Amino acid sequence: MTEVFIYDHVRTPRGRGKKDGSLHEVPSVRLAAKTLEAIRDRNGLDTSTVDDIIMGCVDPVMDSGAVIPKAAAFEAGYSTKAPGMQISRFCASGLDAINFGAGKIMAGSDDIVIAGGVESMSRVGMGMSGGAWYMDPSVNFPAFFMPQGVSADLIATKYGFSRDDVDAYAVESQKRAGKAWDAGYFKNSVIPVKDQNGLVILDRDEHMRPTTDMQALASLNASFQMPGEMGGFEAVGIQAHPEIECINYVHHAGNSSGIVDGAAAVLIGSKAGGESMGVKPRARIKAFANIGSDPALMLTGPVDVTEKLLARTGMKISDIDLFELNEAFAAVVLRYMQAFDISHDIMNVNGGAIAMGHPLGATGAMILGTVLDELERRDLNTALVTLCIGAGMGTATVIERV
Numbered sequence: 383m384t385e386v387f388i389y390d391h392v393r394t395p396r397g398r399g400k401k402d403g404s405l406h407e408v409p410s411v412r413l414a415a416k417t418l419e420a421i422r423d424r425n426g427l428d429t430s431t432v433d434d435i436i437m438g439c440v441d442p443v444m445d446s447g448a449v450i451p452k453a454a455a456f457e458a459g460y461s462t463k464a465p466g467m468q469i470s471r472f473c474a475s476g477l478d479a480i481n482f483g484a485g486k487i488m489a490g491s492d493d494i495v496i497a498g499g500v501e502s503m504s505r506v507g508m509g510m511s512g513g514a515w516y517m518d519p520s521v522n523f524p525a526f527f528m529p530q531g532v533s534a535d536l537i538a539t540k541y542g543f544s545r546d547d548v549d550a551y552a553v554e555s556q557k558r559a560g561k562a563w564d565a566g567y568f569k570n571s572v573i574p575v576k577d578q579n580g581l582v583i584l585d586r587d588e589h590m591r592p593t594t595d596m597q598a599l600a601s602l603n604a605s606f607q608m609p610g611e612m613g614g615f616e617a618v619g620i621q622a623h624p625e626i627e628c629i630n631y632v633h634h635a636g637n638s639s640g641i642v643d644g645a646a647a648v649l650i651g652s653k654a655g656g657e658s659m660g661v662k663p664r665a666r667i668k669a670f671a672n673i674g675s676d677p678a679l680m681l682t683g684p685v686d687v688t689e690k691l692l693a694r695t696g697m698k699i700s701d702i703d704l705f706e707l708n709e710a711f712a713a714v715v716l717r718y719m720q721a722f723d724i725s726h727d728i729m730n731v732n733g734g735a736i737a738m739g740h741p742l743g744a745t746g747a748m749i750l751g752t753v754l755d756e757l758e759r760r761d762l763n764t765a766l767v768t769l770c771i772g773a774g775m776g777t778a779t780v781i782e783r784v
Contacts, residue, residue, distance in 0.1 A: 383488040387663035388781065389656055390649040391498075391751035392420040392573050396587045396739040399503035399641035404584040406504040406643070408575060410439070410446040414454035414500040417647035420573045421496055422458065425649060425661050430461035433492035436483050437647075438475025438499030438743035439468045441511040445502060454500075470743070471672070473708060474769040474777035475499050477746025480648055481670040481779055493655035499743035500645035508641065508742070515773055525773060526622045526678035528615035531606035533680035534633045534711035536619040536626065540679070541717050545632040548712035549599040552637035552736045554726070555709060559733025560592025567732055567759065571751050589640040589739040604631035605638070622678030637712040642739030646747035663784050665754055668764075669695045670779040681714045683776025684768040685721045691766075691778045699724065702780070703762035706753040708745055708769040709734035718768075731756060745769065750779065757783055 394413055397405030405413065414437060422429055437451040452466030471478045476499030483495035514521040521527075538548060562568060563586060574585035610616040616629050649661075656663055671691040675683035684707055692698065699722045707715050707730060719729055732752060735745060746769055753765040768778035 384490055384652050386484040386487045386650055386667040387653065387656055387784065388648060388650055388665045388667065388754060389659070389661050389663055390421060390425055391647065391754065392417050392571055393646035393744070393748045393751060394575050394644045395572055395584045396589055396642040396644040396741060397584050398588050399643055399739070401504060403504045403643060404588055405502070405575060408583065409505065410500050410502040411450055411453045411457050413502060413575070413643065413645035414450055415457035416573060416575055417498060417645045418454055418458040418460060418496065421647050421649050425659060427659060430463045431658060432460070432464040432494050432496060434483060434486065434495050435464055435466040436479040436495060436497045437468050438470060438479045438746065440470050440472055440475055440501060440742040441506045441508065442468055442470065443511045444506050446506050450500060471775065471777065472772040473710060473740070473742055474746050474771045475743040476646060476748065477750060477767060477769060477777050477779055480650065480747060480750060483650055484667045484670065487650065487652050494651040494659065496647050496649055498645065498647035498747035501741040501743040502643045503641045503741060504643050526618050528618050529606060529609050530680060530772060531633050531638065531711065532610045532615045532619060532629070533678065534713050535606055535610065535629050535631045536623065537679055537681060537717055538632045538713040539626055539630045540623060541720060543632065543713050543716050547716060548632050548637045549596055551712040551716060552599060553594055553596060555730065555733045555736040556590060556592050556594045558731065559590050559737035562732035563587070567755065571755055587738040589642050590737050594636065599636040602634040602636050605634045607631040619678055633711050633713065637736060639710050639735035640739035642741050644741035644744050646744045646751065648747050648751060665781045665783045668780040668782050673776050675774045675776055677774035680772065680774045681710060681770035682717060683770050683774060684714070684718050684778065687776030687778045688766065688768060691780065695780065702764055702766045703728065704731065704753050704756055704765040705729045706749045706765060706767045708740065708749060709736040710740065710770050712736065714770050746777070750781065754781060
């Protein structure tokens with residue numbers, strides 16, 4: 383198969399996903415267009431040669447509907463020859479967009495693809511697109527449907543993570559993100575969002591609270607106890623996992639991913655595509671995989687898909703230099719490190735979504751870019767990127783520097 387290389391990546395800063403967030407005034411299409419403009423301008427890209435633009439968007443309705451990558455290409459002034467497509471696999475959509483594009487290149491149908499994602503959660507609320515998983519009893523009964531936060535608390539209970547454990551992880555995420563920003567680690571990949579007058583609206587992730595400490599988090603009430611106990615979802619979790627007598631509710635806003643707005647784009651292509659653009663590859667996409675996992679635990683898919691990917695590639699955990707796992711909830715990452723005996727020293731080394739936020743459709747592309755930059759900074763070779771996914775799924779990708 384044709385090898386697939388990563389040539390460049392950019393992302394917007396992440397704005398608070400509320401009406402008073404800095405990016406609330408910027409529609410999804412403009413966030414996505416900003417990343418397309420940056421990819422074009424940084425690489426001198428002839429946009430008529432782009433074979434596809436693929437973007438994840440979890441709730442493609444209202445501002446975010448109508449094949450937003452193609453709309454963003456119009457907004458960015460791309461050639462009309464550049465097509466677009468949006469996809470959704472919930473939280474892994476941005477990474478799956480990259481994997482989908484990589485598959486097309488591997489198959490020989492494309493040479494140059496821009497892949498990534500966008501989500502304006504302040505403008506299009508989470509779950510606005512609806513769906514049978516939420517609403518149809520014939521689906522959500524066999525799926526053991528429950529809010530993801532209850533599933534996260536079920537994971538913490540099953541695998542023995544206390545409130546102190548998840549809070550300590552969250553504090554460290556905040557510290558790492560703050561340190562990374564202060565050290566300039568994101569300066570080459572984060573593009574400022576400007577208004578039509580050229581004035582900067584936002585140039586730094588605004589969800590972060592790097593001074594957060596254990597005492598501050600201890601003052602927060604568990605967010606999912608009421609839906610768990612009063613809404614009946616704890617009973618659903620115990621039905622799926624009868625070894626659990628009751629759920630210990632440990633997650634809250636401070637140790638869960640933040641709701642934010644943002645977009646990301648990654649330029650990938652074949653060797654021939656890179657030569658035609660006149661740019662050098664930074665890494666290759668070695669392998670990727672998807673899997674379905676326990677729907678009640680829901681968020682343990684990263685463990686299952688990593689096992690699948692390692693088995694398919696013949697790799698071992700020790701072959702991976704850095705890991706990047708989306709911090710949907712603290713217990714998700716703690717369980718992953720527990721399952722593979724991974725040191726926190728090589729996991730999410732610059733913080734994650736607990737500190738910086740999780741713009742659903744874009745996060746997968748964002749964290750792939752983050753870990754690529756860190757591989758280069760540390761002069762390391764191989765990284766694994768993975769995300770947990772609603773309804774019980776997992777996606778993972780291995781990249782290696784060239």
